[in-house]
Amino acid sequence: MKWPSFGYMRAAGLPDVWRALAEHGAAAQVVAGGQTLLATLAFRLSDPKLLVDITRVPELRGITLTGGMLRIGALTRHAELGRDALVARHAPLLAEAVPYIAHPAIRNRGTIGGSLAYADPAAELPACVVALDAVVVLVSAGGERRVPARDFFTGLLTTALEPGELIAAVEVPVATAATRSAIVEVARRSGDYAMAGLAACLSMDAAGNVVAPRLVCFGVGNGPVLAAHAVAALEGRALTAASIAAAQAALAQDLDPPADLHGPPEMKLHLCRVLTARALTRFLPAAEAAA
Amino acid sequence: MSPRTDITLTVNGERVTRSVEARRHLVDFLRLDLGLTGSHAGCEHGVCGACTVRVDGEIVRGCLVLAASLDGAEVTTIEGLTDSGEVTDLQDAFVARNAAQCGFCTPGMVMAAADILRHHADADRAAIREHLSGNYCRCTGYQAIVDAVAATLEARR
Numbered sequence: 272m273k274w275p276s277f278g279y280m281r282a283a284g285l286p287d288v289w290r291a292l293a294e295h296g297a298a299a300q301v302v303a304g305g306q307t308l309l310a311t312l313a314f315r316l317s318d319p320k321l322l323v324d325i326t327r328v329p330e331l332r333g334i335t336l337t338g339g340m341l342r343i344g345a346l347t348r349h350a351e352l353g354r355d356a357l358v359a360r361h362a363p364l365l366a367e368a369v370p371y372i373a374h375p376a377i378r379n380r381g382t383i384g385g386s387l388a389y390a391d392p393a394a395e396l397p398a399c400v401v402a403l404d405a406v407v408v409l410v411s412a413g414g415e416r417r418v419p420a421r422d423f424f425t426g427l428l429t430t431a432l433e434p435g436e437l438i439a440a441v442e443v444p445v446a447t448a449a450t451r452s453a454i455v456e457v458a459r460r461s462g463d464y465a466m467a468g469l470a471a472c473l474s475m476d477a478a479g480n481v482v483a484p485r486l487v488c489f490g491v492g493n494g495p496v497l498a499a500h501a502v503a504a505l506e507g508r509a510l511t512a513a514s515i516a517a518a519q520a521a522l523a524q525d526l527d528p529p530a531d532l533h534g535p536p537e538m539k540l541h542l543c544r545v546l547t548a549r550a551l552t553r554f555l556p557a558a559e560a561a562a
Numbered sequence: 563m564s565p566r567t568d569i570t571l572t573v574n575g576e577r578v579t580r581s582v583e584a585r586r587h588l589v590d591f592l593r594l595d596l597g598l599t600g601s602h603a604g605c606e607h608g609v610c611g612a613c614t615v616r617v618d619g620e621i622v623r624g625c626l627v628l629a630a631s632l633d634g635a636e637v638t639t640i641e642g643l644t645d646s647g648e649v650t651d652l653q654d655a656f657v658a659r660n661a662a663q664c665g666f667c668t669p670g671m672v673m674a675a676a677d678i679l680r681h682h683a684d685a686d687r688a689a690i691r692e693h694l695s696g697n698y699c700r701c702t703g704y705q706a707i708v709d710a711v712a713a714t715l716e717a718r719r
């Protein structure tokens with residue numbers, strides 16, 4: 272379907288954005304890669320009067336390493352995330368997630384900021400930033416504020432973004448030699464949103480015990496679900512078949528998946544258990560030695 | 563909030579200047595404003611891939627790009643790609659293997675396949691299928707398309 276009628280403004284910098292948002296309020300909608308927003312316009316699911324194009328705003332660009340954090344500008348496209356050397360080294364989970372996101376032509380336009388702001392419950396990047404314990408940097412005319420990723424996603428397609436605020440960047444704690452991360456998912460077709468997915472990040476201490484595990488399920492709730500009970504089943508324990516099984520069992524207390532077109536809640540819970548084993552098995556010393 | 567935006571861009575090597583409505587997407591801009599009808603408007607919400615074109619060297623969904631946003635951009639369509647000769651062998655392979663039936667998906671399919679030839683010279687059949695997974699063909703069952711791409715890659719090695 273053709274898009275409805277709307278206005279268009281290209282912002283050269285943040286001051287242009289603040290002026291447009293001040294003048295047009297809720298009638299103005301910021302657009303970056305547009306890979307979700309423009310499709311929703313075709314379906315008449317949103318009705319902005321003015322699109323404010325932020326793709327040329329320099330403050331929202333770039334990937335930099337500062338003080339133990341990798342700062343990824345909101346305008347970073349998925350394809351860039353997938354081939355950036357700093358991301359590959361310091362936040363490999365994000366690079367691993369990229370092939371799961373839609374298709375090459377969409378990954379060339381869609382941005383990390385857009386994916387986080389839209390907060391689709393089955394999307395990969397929201398789950399990844401929660402698993403990485405990242406911080407979402409928000410910017411408004413009044414300045415910057417930082418929100419931990421786990422607090423950023425507040426419900427179905429809703430976030431901590433206030434009117435007049437944009438995502439400026441995501442700050443990810445850099446991976447160390449002890450960090451292990453993985454993303455796995457089940458989808459009916461390559462590039463589809465996941466029926467169920469899991470982003471996992473943890474550290475292994477010198478004794479081989481799990482430290483600060485974060486298992487985040489997606490496609491099974493209103494947003495990324497940090498599986499607290501499964502995490503507790505792993506914390507401080509050696510990673511073994513037994514501790515993996517304990518984490519799998521604990522998922523029943525963490526997840527209350529709604530039935531959807533793909534299947535009933537029981538199936539989604541089952542898939543998350545399978546994915547938990549699939550991800551964690553990769554971190555077993557024997558599996559790592561074999562790899 | 564201006565209803566129209568002036569853009570100057572390069573399309574298939576030619577510089578063009580137009581005033582476009584904000585609601586004009588790139589495929590309609592190419593087809594209706596420039597008369598380049600090789601790019602097809604299929605689903606118009608980013609699913610089918612029939613509108614695949616290159617913007618600044620990378621493939622995109624033409625139906626999910628605002629024409630108004632393309633000031634200064636370099637766009638290559640199937641017409642430009644064909645004229646350049648970059649994928650003549652691929653197009654010959656499509657013909658030889660009957661990889662086009664109704665032909666609606668073919669321009670987008672060739673644009674996406676050209677991306678494999680450029681960036682993934684070592685792609686196997688699984689990688690070819692993965693890369694083309696965003697381009698729908700309702701006729702061929704994909705087998706002949708994958709054959710054509712694989713044969714072209716093989717011949718170029």
